[in-house]
Each structure stands twice: as C-alpha cells, then as structure tokens.
Amino acid sequence: MELLKERILKDGKSFDGGILKVDSFINHQMDPVLMKAIASEFVQRFSDLNINKIITIEASGIAPAIMVGLELNLPVVFVKKAKPKTMAGFYASQVYSFTKDRTYDVCVSSQFLNENDNVIFIDDFLANGNAALGVENLIKQSGANLLGMGFIIEKSFQEGRDRLLNENIRVESLIRLKSLGDNSIIFEEQ
Numbered sequence: 001m002e003l004l005k006e007r008i009l010k011d012g013k014s015f016d017g018g019i020l021k022v023d024s025f026i027n028h029q030m031d032p033v034l035m036k037a038i039a040s041e042f043v044q045r046f047s048d049l050n051i052n053k054i055i056t057i058e059a060s061g062i063a064p065a066i067m068v069g070l071e072l073n074l075p076v077v078f079v080k081k082a083k084p085k086t087m088a089g090f091y092a093s094q095v096y097s098f099t100k101d102r103t104y105d106v107c108v109s110s111q112f113l114n115e116n117d118n119v120i121f122i123d124d125f126l127a128n129g130n131a132a133l134g135v136e137n138l139i140k141q142s143g144a145n146l147l148g149m150g151f152i153i154e155k156s157f158q159e160g161r162d163r164l165l166n167e168n169i170r171v172e173s174l175i176r177l178k179s180l181g182d183n184s185i186i187f188e189e190q
C-alpha cells in the first residue's frame with residue numbers, strides 16, 4: 001500500500017531493537033483519512049469472504065477495525081485487556097506484550113462472540129503474534145469461525161506470520177517490514 005509506505009517513511013520513527021513508532025498517525029494521534037484508506041484496502045483484500053463481524057483488541061486495533069466495520073456495515077467487537085465487573089459470561093486468555101514486556105489477561109463477552117460468527121481480526125502491528133494468538137484462543141473457545149487476520153504493519157523479521165500460518169490462519173498485511181534499525185526502515189518487496 002503505497003500511501004502507507006510513504007507515510008511511514010515521512011512520519012515513522014524506527015529504533016534499534018526493531019521498534020517502529022507510528023504514534024503521530026496510527027496509534028496515539030490518528031489520521032482518519034489514512035485510516036479510511038487502510039480500511040478500504042482491508043475490505044478489498046477480504047472481499048471474497050462472508051464476514052458478519054470484525055474483531056480487534058484494545059487499544060490500537062480499534063481505530064482500523066471500526067473503519068472496516070463502517071465500510072462493511074458490520075459490528076466490531078474489541079477484546080478487553082481487563083475484565084469489567086459487570087461482565088457475566090466471558091472467554092479469557094493470556095497475552096504477552098512485546099512492547100510492554102508483561103503478560104496480561106484478555107477477555108471477550110460470550111454475548112458478542114459465538115458459533116454463528118464468521119470473523120476477521122484486525123490490528124495495527126503483527127510482531128511475534130502473541131496478541132493475535134491470544135485472540136485466536138478466545139475465538140476458538142467461543143466456537144466462532146476465524147476467516148482471516150489483517151494487520152496494518154507486519155514486522156516480517158519477527159515470528160508472528162509463521163506462527164499464524166502454522167495455525168492455518170490467513171494473514172493479510174498492508175505493509176511488511178524486512179528490518180528496522182536506528183533510523184532505518186527497510187520494506188519487503190511486495
């Protein structure tokens with residue numbers, strides 16, 4: 001996705017250790033025009049599927065997911081990183097966070113995910129795949145059907161893609177990064 005590539009080169013900041021900061025346009029301050037274009041690209045890539053719900057994880061996945069939901073006129077469910085006191089029936093799992101270096105519980109209400117659902121998962125980054133696999137676990141518990149996963153940015157030098165493909169999950173990444181270093185961003189040929 002050329003528009004996204006240009007924006008990453010213009011406003012993204014890369015650091016040694018393989019971290020890309022995109023907080024001026026994706027996950028802190030957000031650019032809704034870019035987010036709309038991102039959503040349209042996801043919709044096009046998943047256009048062969050019969051989806052009835054979008055699933056994501058708070059917080060950074062919510063913006064792209066809701067834009068996809070708006071374009072497809074479908075509900076969007078976000079997996080929570082803390083269980084609200086008022087949530088009765090729910091599925092829970094654990095996720096290790098790459099950026100925060102800690103493990104946290106994630107959950108989703110059984111009211112909003114069940115065996116009648118055909119879902120795609122949308123998130124901002126695919127790194128080691130921990131968040132995605134945690135959500136896959138919740139989807140499996142609920143009996144819903146996972147049709148694919150879409151990521152704005154995939155860090156292809158980490159193991160996420162392989163781990164998801166091992167689970168037979170279809171992966172669509174709008175941008176794939178080959179490497180990230182101090183002030184160096186190298187894209188995979190696509």
Ligand code: 5GP
Binds near residue numbers: 018020098
């Ligand atoms: P994973 O669970 O695939 O290891 O990591 C994905 C999650 O970690 C994403 O939801 C994202 O929030 C965060 N993350 C991973 N790598 C990066 C990165 O380079 N930059 C930013 N901003 N977030 C990242």
